[in-house]
Amino acid sequence: MTVVLDASAMIDWLLGRLGGEAAADLERPPDEGFVAPTAFRYEVGQYFRHAPHNGELTVEQATAAMEIVADFGIELVDVPVLDAWQHVGRLSWGDAEHIALTLSLDGGVLWTTDARLTRSGVLTENQHRLLV
Amino acid sequence: MAGMRRTTITVEADNLAAARELGINIAEVSRKAIAGAVREARHRRAVERAHRLWVELPADREWGDTARKVDKLVADEMAADSTARP
Numbered sequence: 001m002t003v004v005l006d007a008s009a010m011i012d013w014l015l016g017r018l019g020g021e022a023a024a025d026l027e028r029p030p031d032e033g034f035v036a037p038t039a040f041r042y043e044v045g046q047y048f049r050h051a052p053h054n055g056e057l058t059v060e061q062a063t064a065a066m067e068i069v070a071d072f073g074i075e076l077v078d079v080p081v082l083d084a085w086q087h088v089g090r091l092s093w094g095d096a097e098h099i100a101l102t103l104s105l106d107g108g109v110l111w112t113t114d115a116r117l118t119r120s121g122v123l124t125e126n127q128h129r130l131l132v
Numbered sequence: 133m134a135g136m137r138r139t140t141i142t143v144e145a146d147n148l149a150a151a152r153e154l155g156i157n158i159a160e161v162s163r164k165a166i167a168g169a170v171r172e173a174r175h176r177r178a179v180e181r182a183h184r185l186w187v188e189l190p191a192d193r194e195w196g197d198t199a200r201k202v203d204k205l206v207a208d209e210m211a212a213d214s215t216a217r218p
Contacts, residue, residue: 019200042206046202047201050205061185065185113198117199130201
């Protein structure tokens with residue numbers, strides 16, 4: 001099993017919003033490690049770039065969050081643009097990249113906290129896990 | 133040295149002999165083992181730092197829907213870029 005980590009799952013874990021089981025699984029990476037599309041970095045970066053402006057985090061906390069992301073060991077994959085394009089109709093570009101990457105992997109599973117993604121019907125039950 | 137973590141990798145003599153017998157490139161295996169150990173150590177450090185970060189965050193904060201917020205931040209930036217003058 002190769003786990004594709006969604007940006008929302010990473011952010012929610014960084015903010016301590018995941019339940020015990022989901023957090024523990026994230027903290028014990030699979031043998032193959034985590035993979036994510038390059039859009040992951042943009043989405044996570046955008047969130048923590050704005051968090052100090054929104055008053056959610058201090059600059060130091062946002063910086064710490066990005067340093068944690070850097071250490072987390074996520075392999076970024078450049079998803080072919082037309083693979084993502086196939087799914088972009090109902091989804092954001094970032095979501096489309098996550099979906100395309102999951103579908104391109106043999107045994108790929110998307111770990112996400114975005115219920116809309118799991119309900120989209122693009123991924124089968126075995127291809128996604130909603131972290132709560 | 134302060135702040136540094138030491139990771140020890142041990143190659144058993146029996147395994148070493150077996151690897152040679154099987155024609156395994158020891159140098160290549162070692163590089164992979166070291167890379168794996170470094171990756172694990174960095175991941176462990178990330179988890180420890182995240183746990184410390186959680187302690188700083190207020191437990192009663194209402195964060196909202198993360199995925200929707202990410203979508204909005206990305207869309208807002210693209211809209212700002214499209215209206216920016218050179």
